[in-house]
Amino acid sequence: MPRILDKLAGLMPVWPTGYVEEKASRTDKLVAFNGPGTAIWSPRDYAAFAREGFAQNAIVYRSVRMISEAAASIPLLLYRGEEEIEAHPLLDLLHRPSRDQTSTDMLEAWYGYLLVAGNAYAEAVGIDEGIRELHVLRPDRMKVLSSGDGWPDGFEYSVAGRSVRFVNEVVPGVRPVLHLKLFHASNDHYGMSPIEAAAAAIDIHNEAASWNKALLDNAARPSGALVYSARDGHLTGEQFDRLKSELESGFQGAKHAGRPLLLEGGLEWKPLSLTPKEMDFIEAKHAAAREIALALGVPPMLLGIPGDNTYANYREANRAFWRQTVLPLVNRTAKAWSNWLWPAFGEDPLSLKPDLDQIEALAVEREAVWSRVEKAGFLTVNEKRAAVGYGPVAGGDSL
DSSP: OHHHHHHHHOOOOOOOOOOOEEEEEETTTOOOOSSEEEEEOOSSOOHIIIIIIIIHHHHHHHHHHHHHHHTTTEEEEETTEEEESSSOOHHHHSSSSSSSSOHHHHHHHHHHHHHHHEEEEEEEEEEEEEEEEEEOOOOEEEEEEEEETTEEEEEEETTTTTEEOOSSSSSSTBBSSEEEOOOOOOSSSSSSOHHHTTTTHHHHHHHHHHHHHHHHTTTTOOEEEEOSSSSOOOOHHHHHHHHHHHHHHHHHHHGTOOOOOOOOOTTTEOOOOOTTTTTTTTHHHHHHHHHHHHHHTGGGGGGTTTOOOOOHHHHHHHHHHHIIIIIHHHHHHHHHHHHHHHGGSSSSOEEEEEOOGGGGGHHHHHHHHHHHHTTOOOHHHHHHHHHTOOOOOOTTTTO
16 A cells, blocks of 8 residues: 555655556555644443443344344435435445445444444545545544644544554545544543443343353252351351351352352251342343333334333334434434535535435325325425425426
């Protein structure tokens, strides 16, 4: 990648005859580079969110997959003002962002990173004053570079001890990296992950699963009490300390749940009658699952979590999922991507909008709107078409 390295160093080389310029992501091969700007590392622990949340918790995993797959399935339409554009280089770029990914692959990764980390980053690769590829970057490898006044003025991508910085425009009017973040009340540069808000509930849910697994591994024996039945009626201080130490090291914690005891010297084991159901253990696990689903914006009914079926039916819950969780993310992404990329394709502003007609879950709402508009006899044909999001037709301005 000699051309990119020389651009980073601010050099103006004279290339030999026959040199072929190749486009590539600047994060594909990294170089160490020192420049202006102070690094502000994210205080979020993305590795813990990805490992203990997404990778080890079924509720988090399914919620993130549901949201990212649903959001990536919505087609994006391109508009110049109110006019829809059916064929455009920007649409071609979004449909095939790189040789290795489709638009669905790229957007699933984009929404997945946004939900797990609270931040999502995309890189634009330019050549010959045009953008040729788009790549979604891992948020744990990115950091914001802040100028002296506190405003971000670039990004740095680091992996395996090597770094590359993104500071200048990749093409006129287009920054090399787009950063989309979820709102954070106490951080100026990074967004807040929904998993952080649900961290306590995730810990409870994970520990409950570990406790169940360890209990089953140890013959599902419940807890109990040790009774000293010797003649003298009590243990010496040394015996008590030794027994307490052995119990703490060998029988406490989820991994030792239900482990059998070997008793001697007048000790007797009496199991307690409390069961997980009596201690509301199962309900506590379901409550934690509901909190996780709430933080991520997925109705518990869609995840099969009992006890919180506040929706009249599955269809209503599914419609709420699309309206309250999926569409806000898609609208934010469409506005951010169009505002980021349109300067590379001309002077007229372009805007991306989701195609709501392709969402099957909203078909009932769409049919209701069409029915009301069709019955409005005081509207012209073009007014009716405008009300449902379509452009005018010739001869449609009269009643």
